[in-house]
Amino acid sequence: MENEMKIKLKVWRQENEKAQGKFEEYDVNTNPDMSFLEMFDVLNEQLITEGKDPVAFDHDCREGICGMCSMVIDGRPHGPKGGITTCQLHMRSFNNGDTISVEPWRANSFPVIKDLSVNRSSFDRIIAAGGFVSVNTGNAVDANSILIPKETADKAFEAATCIGCGACVSACKNASAMLFVGAKVTQLALLPQGQAEREARVVAMVNQMDAEGFGACSNTGACAAECPKEIPLSVIATLNREYMKAKMNGK
Amino acid sequence: MKVLSFLFNSSIGRKFAMALTGIFLITFLLVHCGVNATIFFNDGGETFNEAAEFMGTNWLIRTMEIGLFIGLLWHIFQGLWLWQNNGMRRKQKYGKSAGNANSTWYSRSMGLLGTLLLLFLVLHLKHFWIVSRFTDEITSGQETLYGEMMEVFGADGLISVVVYVLGCISLSYHLLHGFQSAFQSLGINHPAYNPIIKSLGFGFSIIVPLIFAAMPLAMHLGLLQ
Numbered sequence: 001m002e003n004e005m006k007i008k009l010k011v012w013r014q015e016n017e018k019a020q021g022k023f024e025e026y027d028v029n030t031n032p033d034m035s036f037l038e039m040f041d042v043l044n045e046q047l048i049t050e051g052k053d054p055v056a057f058d059h060d061c062r063e064g065i066c067g068m069c070s071m072v073i074d075g076r077p078h079g080p081k082g083g084i085t086t087c088q089l090h091m092r093s094f095n096n097g098d099t100i101s102v103e104p105w106r107a108n109s110f111p112v113i114k115d116l117s118v119n120r121s122s123f124d125r126i127i128a129a130g131g132f133v134s135v136n137t138g139n140a141v142d143a144n145s146i147l148i149p150k151e152t153a154d155k156a157f158e159a160a161t162c163i164g165c166g167a168c169v170s171a172c173k174n175a176s177a178m179l180f181v182g183a184k185v186t187q188l189a190l191l192p193q194g195q196a197e198r199e200a201r202v203v204a205m206v207n208q209m210d211a212e213g214f215g216a217c218s219n220t221g222a223c224a225a226e227c228p229k230e231i232p233l234s235v236i237a238t239l240n241r242e243y244m245k246a247k248m249n250g251k
Numbered sequence: 252m253k254v255l256s257f258l259f260n261s262s263i264g265r266k267f268a269m270a271l272t273g274i275f276l277i278t279f280l281l282v283h284c285g286v287n288a289t290i291f292f293n294d295g296g297e298t299f300n301e302a303a304e305f306m307g308t309n310w311l312i313r314t315m316e317i318g319l320f321i322g323l324l325w326h327i328f329q330g331l332w333l334w335q336n337n338g339m340r341r342k343q344k345y346g347k348s349a350g351n352a353n354s355t356w357y358s359r360s361m362g363l364l365g366t367l368l369l370l371f372l373v374l375h376l377k378h379f380w381i382v383s384r385f386t387d388e389i390t391s392g393q394e395t396l397y398g399e400m401m402e403v404f405g406a407d408g409l410i411s412v413v414v415y416v417l418g419c420i421s422l423s424y425h426l427l428h429g430f431q432s433a434f435q436s437l438g439i440n441h442p443a444y445n446p447i448i449k450s451l452g453f454g455f456s457i458i459v460p461l462i463f464a465a466m467p468l469a470m471h472l473g474l475l476q
Contacts, residue, residue: 076353080352174340220355222353243261
């Protein structure tokens, strides 16, 4: 068939967090219209038929909004294309006969659960430390009762597009979470609802980030370049500014 | 002082300290380069020796020298600490990584470039700073600082010249990332200023090391009297 495509996969297999992992090679018959995750489904069907253990990988919405998929493909988080997640990557981005290497996010703060699936609860703990606003319960407030300039709303939304996938950490040579934390802090610092906890939030989130074992920022820009939502590096500058301001105020 | 403790115990504070000391060292480079460039007047080092005499005896400059060493040591030790500490954040390395697809090699090699600079600096201080501060060679009038330079870089100084040029290349790449990175660490990132910071940083990182490298080269090649 004209549309047939044969590729060789080098996949990281690791039984659990403590086990020693290694690359395994698989031949997969796929076609250019398949998504990268569908190609993995095909591989897993094949492995199950052969009575072997299928490859564990994270996925959920398969439309680029949930932030679950997490594969480092040929050395790049979410693969060779910019601005998309692994689930939005298609086999047409590769050539017939290619050898493709697939690894999990690698960072001490993202321990491997199994194969390509990693534990990202360190991100949850950073959010729990301060990445929220406190509101009174009761009836929903009228949408226009707090006026927010369009420009500010747009900037906040740009930061809010972060899906928390962790590609920034996986791309960073220091496994730093600054782009993720920067996006959350920027979003809430811009909006009136975020003002009450503004200084306490940034200090708490940065403390948690450091405690989780993420590295410091070297400003290489790798995170922003690999971010599927194209969060700009300026959110890190905002985070630095917010943190400094809070610290100078004795927080 | 508690209010400033974040400079020593948080990741952002440490980078803030790197940025502040880095910008301080950049201003020092500008002065150092400006003073030394007087050798290109080609007046047998007369202007240069006068400038060196002023820098060596003026109380304000001598006081600032202490600040310079504090800033330099802070930058060195904090930099080495960050290099070592950041390097431990990914125990299991990638089998295949495509770093060049998302960042420049020199932005990922600041620790290495800084270490090369440090090695160069040890030699550099031995050549000139120790001679002028801790021996009486220059104060007693036996030798001028210009004469000292001629001796180090002269006909027999090929190895020194090569080391100095390599030092300048390391400096150039260190600055190419460091200059603009310092502003980002201080939280300065705005579409209105970014082009100025970028072009100023690029110009500085190329021109200043080039002028520095021209000094030993010109002396070795006998272009200066």
